[in-house]
Each structure stands twice: as C-alpha cells, then as structure tokens.
Amino acid sequence: MKLFVFHTPELTPTATIADCAIAVDVLRATSTIATALGSGAEAVQAFSDLDKLLAVSETWAPDKRIRAGERGGSQVEGFDFGNSPLDCTPERVSGRRLFISTTNGTRALQRIEAAPTVLAAALINRRAVVQHLVQQQPDVVWIVGSGWEGSYSLEDTVCAGAIAHSLQAELGIALEQIAGNDETIAAVSLYRQWQDNLLGLFHHSTHGKRLLKLGITEDLTYCSQQDTLDVLPIQRELGVLVKQ
Numbered sequence: 001m002k003l004f005v006f007h008t009p010e011l012t013p014t015a016t017i018a019d020c021a022i023a024v025d026v027l028r029a030t031s032t033i034a035t036a037l038g039s040g041a042e043a044v045q046a047f048s049d050l051d052k053l054l055a056v057s058e059t060w061a062p063d064k065r066i067r068a069g070e071r072g073g074s075q076v077e078g079f080d081f082g083n084s085p086l087d088c089t090p091e092r093v094s095g096r097r098l099f100i101s102t103t104n105g106t107r108a109l110q111r112i113e114a115a116p117t118v119l120a121a122a123l124i125n126r127r128a129v130v131q132h133l134v135q136q137q138p139d140v141v142w143i144v145g146s147g148w149e150g151s152y153s154l155e156d157t158v159c160a161g162a163i164a165h166s167l168q169a170e171l172g173i174a175l176e177q178i179a180g181n182d183e184t185i186a187a188v189s190l191y192r193q194w195q196d197n198l199l200g201l202f203h204h205s206t207h208g209k210r211l212l213k214l215g216i217t218e219d220l221t222y223c224s225q226q227d228t229l230d231v232l233p234i235q236r237e238l239g240v241l242v243k244q
C-alpha cells in the first residue's frame with residue numbers, strides 16, 4: 001500500500017485516480033458527515049453547488065430531508081442546518097437524508113468521487129478509516145485535504161498524519177514503506193508534534209481562528225477528539241455517502 005497526502009483538491013492529480021480516496025475536512029464537513037451517519041441519517045448527499053442541492057432535495061419529502069448549507073463558516077439563509085456536527089443529533093437526523101454543501105469539504109469529495117472507494121475521514125472517526133485500510137489493503141490511497149479556498153490547512157494535514165501514523169503502527173511497518181510522497185511524511189511529523197494538543201493546534205489554524213471569531217467554540221472541541229465515533233462514511237453512489 002502507498003499513501004499519498006494532497007493538501008487541497010487543487011493539488012490533487014487529475015490524470016489518475018487512487019484505488020481508495022479519502023476526503024478530509026476536520027473543520028467541519030467530514031466531522032459533520034460522520035456524526036450525521038452515526039446518528040442514524042439514512043445517507044449524506046454532498047453538493048458543491050447550492051442551487052443543485054436545492055433542486056435535488058426538492059424531490060424528497062420534507063420530513064425525510066435536511067438541507068445543510070455553509071458558506072464562510074456561517075449557515076446559508078433558508079437552510080435547516082449550517083455545518084455544525086453538534087446539530088446532527090439522532091432526534092434531528094435519524095432516518096433522514098442530509099443534503100449538504102460547504103465551502104471546501106464537499107468540493108474535496110467531488111474531486112475524488114470517481115475513485116472505486118471514496119471515504120470521508122475526520123479525527124473523530126480516524127480508527128474506523130484505518131481499520132478499513134488495514135482490512136482492504138488498497139494499493140494506492142489518497143488522502144485529500146479540503147483546505148480553505150485552495151490554501152493549505154493545518155487541521156486537515158494533522159488528520160492525514162493521524163491516519164498515516166496509525167496505519168503504519170497497525171501494519172507494523174516503517175513510515176517510509178507506506179509514504180508515497182513528502183507530504184505524507186510532513187503530515188505525520190505535524191501529528192506527532194501535536195497529537196496531545198489537537199485543540200491547541202486548531203487555535204493556531206486560520207480556519208480555527210475564523211470559526212472562533214464567529215463564536216463557534218464547541219465544534220472545535222468536538223472535532224479535535226480522536227477515535228470517538230465508529231463510523232465509516234463510504235460512497236455508495238456518486239455523491240452519496242452511507243455508513244458502512
């Protein structure tokens with residue numbers, strides 16, 4: 001198995017595709033997706049375009065759908081949810097489909113949607129993702145950070161590093177044996193430096209600071225936890241993720 005980390009969708013190769021591609025948007029799209037599925041959502045359908053989301057979700061019964069829209073960290077007017085994982089309680093999402101569009105995370109998912117296996121990872125469900133990789137042993141794995149509008153983000157890179165670090169330990173091999181690019185080594189170094197203070201790292205990150213300015217503090221704490229959710233979001237059909 002070879003693991004490649006790409007910091008943003010824009011830096012992800014276009015001429016090839018991985019056997020397994022993993023989208024990461026720790027703050028907060030993939031944390032929200034994993035939480036919604038853990039709370040019993042029927043599925044999560046991701047869109048980069050808000051109008052498309054509205055048109056597709058319109059064909060669903062209102063009591064079977066939730067529309068989540070985020071831009072710039074804030075909830076889009078007229079949508080049921082923004083992008084807070086804490087909104088995704090069993091009472092609110094169970095048995096419903098979450099139609100979601102966010103600034104960067106849903107774009108990352110769209111960028112890798114052609115891969116034979118597409119997963120969504122965050123720190124909270126890291127173990128479930130690593131277990132899947134250990135069991136399935138795909139040859140080429142991409143971890144694609146969502147970043148922020150084309151820029152690098154610390155929180156997505158540290159999550160990529162958390163996955164690589166744990167995978168290497170589970171397989172009992174040296175990092176150099178699975179690292180496919182320098183970004184993978186750098187991501188693991190970042191994780192090893194911050195693994196005991198991930199919330200502290202979020203306080204240094206541009207997007208963490210953006211969310212804190214908006215008064216979004218509890219989400220940061222929630223998203224900084226590791227391995228708290230045994231949920232593997234996996235793409236079942238284009239753009240539609242279910243819990244495996």
Ligand code: 3SL
Nearest residue numbers: 027028029073102104105
């Ligand atoms: O960029 C994204 O996709 C979002 O996760 C950003 S936010 O955390 O909802 O502001």
